[in-house]
Amino acid sequence: MSELEDLYQDIIVDHFQNPRCFGCMKDKDAGAKLFNPLCGDQIDLCVKIEDDKIKKIVFSGKGCSISQAAASMMCELLEGKSISEAKELFELYQKMLKGEKQDDELNELGDLVALSGVRKFSARIKCAMLGWEAVQKALNDYLQGHYKTPDCQKCEKDCISKESNTHNCCHISYEK
Numbered sequence: 001m002s003e004l005e006d007l008y009q010d011i012i013v014d015h016f017q018n019p020r021c022f023g024c025m026k027d028k029d030a031g032a033k034l035f036n037p038l039c040g041d042q043i044d045l046c047v048k049i050e051d052d053k054i055k056k057i058v059f060s061g062k063g064c065s066i067s068q069a070a071a072s073m074m075c076e077l078l079e080g081k082s083i084s085e086a087k088e089l090f091e092l093y094q095k096m097l098k099g100e101k102q103d104d105e106l107n108e109l110g111d112l113v114a115l116s117g118v119r120k121f122s123a124r125i126k127c128a129m130l131g132w133e134a135v136q137k138a139l140n141d142y143l144q145g146h147y148k149t150p151d152c153q154k155c156e157k158d159c160i161s162k163e164s165n166t167h168n169c170c171h172i173s174y175e176k
């Protein structure tokens with residue numbers, strides 16, 4: 001592996017082992033739970049929106065290092081961004097995974113550039129996309145007024161099971 005690939009690998013492992021923005025939110029304005037049947041990854045996303053800005057975004061989930069590290073990097077990047085900025089970043093991220101952008105054109109993506117190598121492994125692209133697909137679903141549902149906050153009294157950080165890292169209090173199930 002090249003030095004750059006080593007560095008990228010370290011960033012991915014760090015986010016996987018120490019996920020940023022990990023948790024659950026009781027007073028969320030939007031959310032989505034997605035499941036990737038190809039790999040078994042789960043992402044449960046909660047978003048707090050104020051004045052068309054992502055005020056807070058957290059996730060919980062389990063699965064492969066790529067799916068979980070991608071969600072961690074993504075949440076870190078999107079906090080404080082507007083909904084339209086989030087959509088632009090998603091487009092740039094998709095171009096990265098299609099190999100349409102070089103690494104030096106991806107500075108806006110922050111740590112997510114470490115996942116640029118995923119483009120060589122088509123089976124893993126779905127893993128790298130799962131968190132972003134959850135954001136798109138959450139934001140689209142929010143904008144269309146479709147999102148209903150689940151009626152869950154325990155929906156706090158504490159409700160995440162330490163063993164499985166899954167969010168086990170809400171009854172809504174993961175969508176494929």
Ligand SMILES: [Zn+2]
Nearest residue numbers: 039041064127
């Ligand atoms: Zn995966």
